Amino acid sequence: MTESKSTDLYRDTVFLPSTSFPMRGGLPKKEPEILAHWKKIGLDAAIQKKSDERLAAGHKVFTLHDGPPYANGHLHIGHALNKIIKDVINRAHRMSGEVVRYIPGWDCHGLPIEWRIEEEYRKAGKNKDDVPVLQFRAECRNYAQEWLSTQSAEFQRLGVQAEWDHRYATMDFSSEATIVEEIGRFLLNGSLYRGLRPVMWSPVEKTALAEAEIEYHDHTSVTIFVAFPIVKDSTKDHFLTGVSAVIWTTTPWTIPANRAIAYNTEITYQVLMANEVSEKSQVTVGAKFLVAQELADSFCRQVGITDHKTLHVLPGKELAGTVAAHPLRGKGFDYDVPFLAGDFVTTEAGTGLVHCAPAHGEDDFYLCRDNNIGVDELVEDDGRYAEHVPLFAGIHVFKAADPVCEALTTAKEEAQQESNAFTGLVARSSLVHSYPHSWRSRAPVIYRATPQWFIAMDDNRKIRENALSALEDVTFVPAQIRNRLTSMVASRPDWCISRQRAWGVPIAVFVNKQTREVLRDAEVMQRIVEAFKAEGADAWYTSPASRFLGDGYNADDFEQIFDIVDVWFESGSTHAFVLGKDKLNFPADLYLEGSDQHRGWFQSSLLECIGTRGIAPFKAIVTNGFVMDEQGRKMSKSLGNVVAPQDVNDSMGADILRLWVMNSDTNDDLRIGKEILKQQGDLYRRLRNTLRWLLGGLDGFSDAEKVPYAELPELEKWVLHRLTELNKVIQQAVKSHEWVGIYPTLHHFCTVDLSAFYFDIRKDTLYCDGKDSLRRRAARTVLDILHRCLCAWLAPALCFTAEEAWTARFGEEQSIHLEDFPILPAEWHDEALAERWVQVRAIRRIITTEIENARREGLIKSSLQAAVELNFSEKEEALFGQYDWADLVIVSQVDINVVPGSASLYTDEEEQLGEPHAPPAIEVASGQKCARCWKVLDEVGENTKHPELCLRCVDVVDQAS
Incomplete structure (x- = not known):
């Protein structure tokens, strides 16, 4: 009988892997299908329901407050970076058993949007000053809404899970009312004043600018x-x-x-x-x-x-x-x-x-x-x-x-x-x-003294002093960025919050024409707030001053202020209309933005909240870096080095972009480009192949096969120990918000510990052992645990792929995103066993090196053609003699030769008794090749019914027949 015919004869008795999980991800096509499926099964509602149940049960609430991106243009790679990190953190906290509600937000007012509308006017030969202010504001609102909707869809395409139907926007009537109410708090506590002082002024845009709106060229x-x-x-x-x-x-x-x-x-x-x-x-x-x-x-x-x-x-x-x-x-x-x-x-x-x-x-x-x-x-x-x-x-x-x-x-x-x-x-x-x-017009600016509205940093409210004190209790990630924010707060001047523009929330105050004193009246401010709630900030432009001043004042005696408030004040006020309600913590557990926000949103949020509530709005700040091209250059259209997230989604898939984020040092500036993304594609394929191998090996697995921990072979116990180590790393990342290096660690585990070691060793057991053998059931028990753990741990980052790997096994009505991180038994953690297997793997590397040398020299073609003579000292034999070294090094035969009195070659002995024994020797295995498992053994041919098989394979074939 030829080898091919022998192989065909026993093929059906080999437990070859089978799974519907394809080798190729096809992510650009698959991910939109998964998004549609999530919508069909109501995944967001199911997540919300689970959160409500947990809240009722007293689970911890975790709140990451979303810093609002600007509703102007398509998302750029920096947006994607920031939102993906946030999504990973939110998903990880949710899978850790916490109540997580994530309300995405948008910054919708201010100069960039005005500038876009004015550009359209200029193209049409129109003068902005000739357009009624309410018409102009309406056009700005429509423009912002269009881009808000576009960006929302683009964030969702990235797999970001949020309450998209419950988003906040600074141009919502309720938000505008809260913003003017916050201005009123500073008015009434005396910190708001009008003064003449040089401010950064844009002659092109004809308005004061904040430091965060300045760039240097x-x-x-x-x-x-x-x-x-x-x-x-x-x-x-x-x-x-x-x-x-x-x-x-x-x-x-x-x-x-x-x-x-x-x-x-x-x-x-x-x-x-x-x-x-x-x-x-x-x-x-x-x-x-x-x-x-x-x-x-x-x-x-x-x-x-x-x-x-x-x-x-x-x-x-x-x-x-x-x-x-x-x-x-x-x-x-x-x-x-x-x-x-x-x-x-x-x-x-x-x-x-x-x-x-x-x-x-x-x-x-x-x-x-x-x-x-x-x-x-x-x-x-x-x-x-x-x-x-x-x-x-x-x-x-x-x-x-x-x-x-x-x-x-x-x-x-x-x-x-x-x-x-x-x-x-x-x-x-x-x-x-x-x-x-x-940074909008790219035109140079000047310092110019004009009457502006300021919030005092050092008056009786002691905003600067209290802010610096509050920052002492804030956690910073990375830790060294603490000095950046504190130094900026310590040296900043009074906060200029007025802008001479039209699209935004007006600084809705009155000034006495005769005394030039600002009117500080709580009842007047309350009437303004109520009007804004009902009609939005447009009420300030459509209503007579008497509506707000009431019967107690003569409107002719007062100047109505129409400067709008700085957009940084608006975004800094978002805590007031997002946090502390609807199951959201105040202060927030976390603010997470780019490093430029130390002079922007982090600072404006801190100062606004300190000035009105006396505390910081956040418990922790995480900062991510900027994105450069592969040569470390800033991205620009002129250089042709812009990487748009939409293009990556369409060509490679969002999970590749998400993997790039989590494989990068996000604390520092990052690099991206075709070659870097190609590398991420290679890393992704290894992770995907790990999941596919697990699914293939688990075909037909049931709970009845499970082997108790105490009965598992030591190799399986070692795998479970490694899982406890990884679990500890994941838990620490959730607690500290420091995710740099976590997914490279998971990738290393999948490729080195699993694919190149455990899977390689257990492949023969899974394919060729009997269906009910303890060793095979033990291996599949561990594969089951590995699949559950890896799907869960990969889910925050590879949200689409983890879902695909989960539903491939448990059905499309299930979702990994409704699961928690596995709770691993303490007994799985075994340091002594782990240390022993460090030595086992070291011996294995020495043997496999010799096998590769024999292959290169032409002595053998595959490792299964090899027999190993493994020399041990007496101590080594006591420590390592019980292992099945033929399985561990994937050869057909291993003979252990104990050399009395020899020194150890593989361990550090305090006293060397003699000369070290010889290293392992490789020979051609004696006997014949089993037609089913391909091992070369002397026992092949002993069974007259199946002379082509080894005795193990004979038993399996007989049981199957």
Whole structure:
């Protein structure tokens, strides 16, 4: 009989694996089918029902509060990253027996949406200012709603489980009412005030911007040295008569707004005289300048002074009381420029003297304010000088460098004709440096003092102090990011919450026209809140002021404020209309967003909640990094390196994207691209093959086959011990929210411990042992446990594949997402057994290496053709002699040879008795190949009925016949 015929004869007696779970996932097609199936069986409702039952039974509630993405455009890969991490954490807590409700949310107001609508207007040749405000707001609302719906569908395609029909949005009437109520809390507790202070201002978008709306790009600025002639010399020896103070600035357009010169009392200053100048220098010989001594040489080099003489050296404190003239005196800028001491002045660059324009710089503003110097508003909303500004009226500040330099040059020439101290432009150059830009328009911004609404950080509410105190009790993941948020809170200025736009929640307050005092009346605020609940924020625009003011006030006496509130205040208020109700914890157990939200949502939520409730809205903060391309570059359309989640879904499947997230170090910046996703596809296939192997080996399995733990072979007990170790890792991740490395650990278990070890060893047992053999039933008992554990542990990340692997065994009416993580018996954890199997596997690696060497040398073609002579010392034989080494190393024969008195080759013995014995030897197995199991054994042929079989296979075949 030929081998092929013999094999065919016994094929039906071999327990070959069988499963409906396909080798190829076909995820782009399969995942939408699973989503449709979940909808058909009402999975979300079933999850909610189970949560309600658990809540009634007193189970712990876990609340992850969703930071609202912006309803503008398709999801990008950063959205996918963040929502997938959240989904994994929520699913894991739910499968740990907790009550989890996840309410997704959207940020719907603000400038980006306005900007999109205005773009459409510009394309149509329309002017936004000509459109009625209610019509404009309605168009913004419709735009936001369309993208909210689109993004919701895209999140669901990623497998994110949430109460999508119960989502929140900042533009909901109820949300708008709560937001204005939160503004009212600050109004009534005295923290809200209107003040004049420089803020980041976008001339393109004509509004104030928050720090979180700023990004920094390289920008070329004109730099100038400017001489201010000193007109009042307050030094004790009058060293400054005929001297000019020199400043250096990268913003020539702020010179018209100059009101002071700042110096540092700790800096030593020098009066120098130009003896010689270069041909191109604008400095005249004999000119006298005041600069910091440390910067004198650098100053001379930059302005073309080739030789100078030091006339005087004086400490900074002697400059107190000194006054200069504005360099454009006589041209409409006829006021004194006092010298003011400022700690912010350094000698890092420039001259050690700082030009102060209080309308256009924070340090300048506070220094001038503290010295009773007023602020002139010279720049309009669009970045042009106001009509009343001499010389520069109507010029845009970003085009003002040339006109300002020309005016300063003219002032210099006129001063020289009159033999006065050097005045005006000393030198001009340019500098490429990092400069703030609006992240929406990508246009540069300016500091501009305008009347704005602020929340005080350091008034009687002590928001800053209380926020820093509250953060001490907050858990940060990763731990080192604590310093990032605390430092930002510690150094931030008062919170500017007003924006000069139309789409948003208005700062619904009234100001007395005569006293300029803001009206703080709880009843008025309550009427506003009730109107917003019924009609939304549009009520502020459609109703007369008297509706809100009531009979107690004359509406003609009050100014109604129409600035809208900063969107960061809105999103920071979401805790007020999401948490603490409908079974959601307050404070939330977790906030989870990207690292940019330390200056955004994390901070605004903290400050808002501290200011109104005195506590932080979160117990823990988890931060994920940004997504870069495979070369570590920022994604951009121009580079062609954008990876869209929708494209990954369509080409590879959402589970591949989810696996990429959970295999990455999400605490740091991540990389993604075609090659990285291809690698994730390979990792996915190994996990899928593990599940398929389990399902194939469990074909027809029933509870009647199960073997009690005490009767399991040691190899099976070792597998169960490994499960307890993995279970501990999973439980710790649930508790700590630190999931980095968890799924790589599971992958390693599947590929190394299972596929390359346990499955490899037990394949023969599962295929060829008798149906009722203890060893086969024990193996299938463990496969059952493995299947349940792996499906459950993979479910949070591979939500589609885990479901497919679960229903392939238990039917489509079941769902892994209604199951809990398995509770593993404590007796399965056996450290002594595990340590012993570390040594067993080490011996196995040595033997299999020798087998591979024999295969390469041509001695054998497969391991089953091999016989192993395994030498043991007496100690080794006592420890390892009881194992079936032929099964462990997958050969046909192993002969153990005990070498008396030899030293151990495989263990660390304290005392070596003699020379180590020889390593394992590989020979060709004697006997014949069994036609059923393919082992080469001397016993093949002993049975006359089945001469082609070994004795084990004879028994199995006879039982089957």
